[in-house]
Amino acid sequence: MTGGSARALEADALPDDAEFALCLTHDVDRPYKGLRGLYYAIQERPAYHLRTVFGDDNPYWQFEDIVALEDDLGVRSAFYFLNEQHLFSDRPLRDWLDPANWVQHLGRYDLTDDDLVDVVERLVDGGWEVGLHGSYHTRDDRTRLREEKQVLERVTGQSVSGGRQHHLRLSVPETWRHYRSIGLAYDATLGSTTACGFYHGYRPRKPFGDEFLVFPLTIMDQALPDPGREFAAARRTCERLLTEAAENDAVMTVLWHPRFFSEREFPGYRRLYRWLVERAEERDAWIGSPEAFCETLESAGEASDGEGTEGTRETPGDEAAELATSTPPRRDLPTAKGSGRDRGRGDS
Numbered sequence: 001m002t003g004g005s006a007r008a009l010e011a012d013a014l015p016d017d018a019e020f021a022l023c024l025t026h027d028v029d030r031p032y033k034g035l036r037g038l039y040y041a042i043q044e045r046p047a048y049h050l051r052t053v054f055g056d057d058n059p060y061w062q063f064e065d066i067v068a069l070e071d072d073l074g075v076r077s078a079f080y081f082l083n084e085q086h087l088f089s090d091r092p093l094r095d096w097l098d099p100a101n102w103v104q105h106l107g108r109y110d111l112t113d114d115d116l117v118d119v120v121e122r123l124v125d126g127g128w129e130v131g132l133h134g135s136y137h138t139r140d141d142r143t144r145l146r147e148e149k150q151v152l153e154r155v156t157g158q159s160v161s162g163g164r165q166h167h168l169r170l171s172v173p174e175t176w177r178h179y180r181s182i183g184l185a186y187d188a189t190l191g192s193t194t195a196c197g198f199y200h201g202y203r204p205r206k207p208f209g210d211e212f213l214v215f216p217l218t219i220m221d222q223a224l225p226d227p228g229r230e231f232a233a234a235r236r237t238c239e240r241l242l243t244e245a246a247e248n249d250a251v252m253t254v255l256w257h258p259r260f261f262s263e264r265e266f267p268g269y270r271r272l273y274r275w276l277v278e279r280a281e282e283r284d285a286w287i288g289s290p291e292a293f294c295e296t297l298e299s300a301g302e303a304s305d306g307e308g309t310e311g312t313r314e315t316p317g318d319e320a321a322e323l324a325t326s327t328p329p330r331r332d333l334p335t336a337k338g339s340g341r342d343r344g345r346g347d348s
């Protein structure tokens, strides 16, 4: 970000003369329900949760279902994979003393496990984007981010073009500098875990005035009204944002965690996702992954144009560093009803 300008630099082209763009993303936090799910959920339905944690029945493993659903819809999304450090072998001793780190650690998976490698290969072969979900401690750790990217690239067999930070933990603009320096083309972290909306503008940002893009997050699943309890309200929120996107030629980015596709554990979210994609299709949106969006810009020769354009929303202050990343700068839009305590909703 260059100093002195109150106007963010943004990408201004939409693919294929689309009305707006919808970027679909999934952060793969916990493909196995495991003990971490138990930590959040056991108070509510202990017998059920014990069965689903220790039985063969794993409600968090949703890859096949999501792929089938998106295939049916004719769209492709991005899956961001975590490569977390091991609490005992990789983290300093003091981290062991913090219960929060234990909770983090309980959900850890190993990207090089056969099951995961299999999934990643199938996603890549099928045309899905596989990206980096930078782990909890990496926002200021370029070395670790580079290692995580390299491990992921060994699994995918190809270069990774972008990703999002776990729990939306971001240092602005340092994390973006790290991303750019390790060869990533974009970040999709900038957003809120508790409110849906275009708080960070309608277009991907260019924080350095070059080709590196930041996709603001418009909707995180857990920030919506719970569609299991109030489907109509959740759908209204999505419809309102689709309308705002269409009116502003926006790039709207949404995050549905894979476990939210489990109808038993998170009723309503899968149905709402299908509705959102179909509604965007009806409204002539371009729909795809952030990587695919970047590719359309490249082919249009737009990425080298560093100017902000008409429709740019001004942001308070003149530096990206002023942006709040965990709480939105405006509070005049509806936020999620209900708390994040149930069924592990309060996780990202």
Ligand SMILES: [Zn+2]
Residues within 6 Å of the ligand: 027, 028, 029, 133, 165, 166, 167, 348
């Ligand atoms: Zn995450």
